[in-house]
Amino acid sequence: MCLALWLWPVSGADAQATLKKASLCPQWIPQAQFAGYMVALEKGFYREAGLDLNLMVGGPEKPPFVALETGEATFCIDWLSSGIEKRASGLPIVNLAQISQRSALILVAKKKSGIERSHDLNGKSVGLWPGQFYLQPKVFFDKYGLKVNIIPNYSSVSLFLKGGVDAMSAMWYNEYHTILNSGLSSDDLTLFFFSRLGLNFPEDGIYCMEETFREDSKLCQAFVRASLRGWLYAFRNQDEAVDVVMKHAKDAHTGTNRAHQRWMLARMKDLIIPEGDTGTLGKLDPADYALVGNILKNFRLIDREPKYVDFYRGPK
C-alpha cells in the first residue's frame, strides 16, 4: 500500500504543465531487460511524473557511464559492480535505485561434457565474457579450487554450440534461452547460478550524476517511481509488455522474437521481485553492496569502497 502510494505521481497537474526533458541510456540493446522503462514510456507514466523522457538505444558502442559523463544521458542503467567501480575511480555517480535484486549471471555447461556438479568443471574449457562478467566466475573457481581453461567468449553462443568450450557464462534471461532455442534442451545442460553460490551481485540499477541528483532530486525520484510503476505494469500485463518490447527491438533491428522476449520478461520478474522477498523493490541491500565492494577490492579493481550513503540515494 505504501509502495503504491509512493509510486503514484506526486503532483500530476503541476507536472503536466512543464515537462522536464531527460534521457535514459540502457546498458544493452532494446530487449525485455528494459521492459519496465519501455512500458513506462509507452503508457505515459513518465509524462505523468513530469518527464519528457528520451529512451536511448543502448548497445556495445554506447557505454552507459560514458553517456552520463558526457551529459548525453540524464540517467543510465548499469550493473552495481560497474557503478561501484566508476564511483571508486572518481566518477561522481549515484545509484538512484537497485532494480535487479538477483544476479542473473550463470554458467551453462553441457552434460555431454560430463559436467553435472561444480567440481566437474575441473580441466574443462569455459568461455567467459571479459570485464565485469569475469568477476563472479573467477571468485567461484578460486573458492572451489577449480582449474579451468578459460577461453574468452564474445557476443555469440556459437563457440559453445559448436563445441569450442564445455561451458560458458551466460545471462539466465538471455543467452541461456538462446541456447535452448538453438536446439539444446534444458536436460542437456547444467546450470550454475552465482546468486546461489554466495555470489549474488545485484545487477541492473539506475544511475545519474551526483550533480543531477543534487540539483533536482525530485526529478530523479519521479523518474525512479515512474520506472518502477512501468515494471509492475509490465509484470501484470506481460503480453502487452512484450508487444512494446518487440516494437523497440524491431526499430533497432535486433533480430529477436517474442518467445525470447517473453522468457526474458518473466526472468526479469524473478530478478526484480524475487519470490519470497517483500519490500525490496528498487532498494539496494547494504549487505549486497558490501559483498560486491569487497570482491572488487580483493581483485584490486578498486582501492576503497565508496561509502554506501554516498553511493546510494534510492528508496530506503
Next chain:
Amino acid sequence: MVKPRSSIGLKITVLVLCGASIVFALALAYSYSYSRRIILDEAEKSARGLTLSVARKIEQEFRAAAKVPKALAAVLETSNQDKETLLRLITRMIEDSREVFGSAVAFEPKAFDASMRRFALYCFKSGSGITHKQLGSDSYDYFTKDWYHLPKVLKAAVWTDPYFDEGGSGIIMTTYSRPFFQRGTYGAEPKVMGIVTADVSLEWLTDLVCSVQVGRTGYCFIISDTGHFVTHPNPEFIMSESMFSIAEELHDPALRTIGLAMGKEESGFTEIGPALSGEEAFLAYARIPSPGWSLGAVFPKNELLAEMNSLHQRTVLLAAGGLSLLLVVSGLVARSIAQPLRRMAAATEKVAHGDLDIDLSDIQRTDEVGQLARSFTAMTQDLKKYIRDLTETTAAKQRIDSELSIAANIQRSMLPSTFPAFPIRDEFDIYAVMHPAKEVGGDFYDFFFLDEDHLCVVVGDVSGKGVPAALFMAVTKYLIEAAAGMDEPPDRALARVNRHLASNNELYMFVTIFMGILNVKTGEFVYANAGHNSPLVWDQNREPSFLGPPGGPVVGIMDDADFTADRLTFTSGTVLLAYTDGVTESFSADGTAFSNERLLKAVRTVREKSVEEITDLVLREVASFSEGVSQSDDITILALRFCPRTTATN
C-alpha cells in the same frame, strides 16, 4: 389402422437405404484413404527429391566459395607474402569466384608484422570493381568477432551464423573462415597464424529458394544450424525467429522435435501442422552439409489433397444421388408389397368381424403376395362353406340333442323314481338313483312287488353307454319284469332273460344284473348275480360286507348260460346296498379308482342312517373323490333296509 411408423414399406426402405449407405460409406472411405496414401506417397517422393536437389545445388555453391580460403590458406602456410602480393592474391581469387563477395586475411597479433597488433586485409566486390580496406581498428576489434574467434578456438574451418551485412544493405551474409597455421610446425601443436575468410552473400540463396516452385501455394525456406530462419517468405522470420522460438510461442513441442530432426537428419518428410504457414501442411527437408543448414519445403495439405478432395466430393454427391434414386425405387417396391398386404390386413379384420364377402380379385400378381391374396380369397370361401356346413351340422345336432333329452326323460320315467315308493308298506325302506354319464345311460334299477309279500329288486349295467345301451337296457328291464312275473326264482328269471337277449344279439352287447327277491314277511332274500358287482350287506350285528358269491356269467352273450340263486335271511335292520361299477370305478384326477375299500369305509360311517342318506352319502363321496374329472360311466345305487312289521310292532 396401420401406423405408418411401423409400416413394412418404411422398414424395407430404411433397411435398404441403411445397407446401401453403409456399403457406399465403406467403399468411399476405403477409396479415400487408399488414394490419399498414394497421393501422399507420391508427394513425399517428389518433395524429398525436390529438397534434395535444391539442397545439393546450394551445397555446391558453398563448396565453391570455400575453395577461395582454402587456396589462400595453402599459400599463406607455405610462404611469406608482403602486403601488396597478398592484396593481388586475394583480389585475383575473388575475381575468379562467382560466389565469393569478399575475402579477408586476418593475422594474429604481431604475426604479420611484429610491430602491428592487428593486421587484416579485406577485399570485396563493389560497384566498379574490387576494393580493399584494413579491417582492424579500435572500433572494430576483429579478434572478438565470431568469424575470427570461432575458427581460431576450434582450429577448424567454420561457417558463421548468417548475419545482416553491416553495410546495412539488408543482404544476408555468411562467412566461411578457416585458420592457417605457422609453417614448419609438423609434429608439434600447430600454431594459428591467422584466419582466411570468404564472405558469401546469401542474396542468390534467397533468390534461388524463392524461385523454387512448391505446388501453387507451397514454399521453401532455409534454417541455420541453430534453427534460425535464413530465408522464409515471411520477412519477419528471417534472422529473428527459429523453429524453436515458434514452437515455444505456439506451445507446439512437435515443431521443436521437427526442428531438431532438421538439424540432424539428411532428409525427411513429416506433417508439420499449421505452425509455419497457418494451415495444415507437410514438410520435406534436406540438409545442406557444409554450413549444417537445412532446406525445408512446405506443402499445404489442402493443396496436395485438393484434387482428391474434389474428386471425393463428386463421388459423395454421386453416392447421395444414387441413394436418393434408391430411396424412390425401394419406396415403390415396398409400396407394391405393402399395399396389398395392408388391404389383406384390412380384409382379415373384416373376416374377424364375420364379414366374409372379401374381394381381392384385383390383386393380379404371380409373386408371393399374389399367392397370399389368392390363398386368402380361397380361405374366405372355405370359411364360408365351413360356416354353412357348421350351421347345418349344428341344427342337426340340436335336433339330436333334443331327441336325446326326450330319450333321457323316457329312460328316467322307466325307472321308479318316486320315493317313498310304497308309502303304505312299512316293512322296508328303499331308495335308488341312477346318474347316466351321458344324456341316456345303460345302467338301470328296478323294484316291484311280485305279490303281496315278495319284493323284487334289480340293478343292472349294460355294456357301453348312450343310446344303444339305453335301448338295450329298456329291453332288458322289461324282459326281467316279464320273467319275474312268471313267479320264478331269480336264477331262472335271469336265464330266461339271457336266452331272449342272446338269441338276437348281433352287436354282442351284454348286461350284468343283480336280482333279488325279498320276502318282506320273513326276511328271506333269494338272489342271483349275473356278472354284477357284489352288493354290500350289513345289519346291527354285522359289519358291511360283500354279498357272495361273486357274480356268474353276464347276460346276453351265451344263450345257455347257467345262473345260480343264493339265499340270505334279512333280520330287522339289514341293509342291502346294490350299485354298478360306476361307483367303484370312478376315477380321481390322479387316476386311482374309488374301489371297494373306499366304498366300505364310506358306508361304515352311515350304516345306521336312512337309505336315502346312505345313497346320498355314497354319491357325494364318489363325486368329491372324482372332483374335476368328467363322469366316465353311469352311476347307479340302490339301498334297501328291511324293517319287518313284527319288529316294528314289538
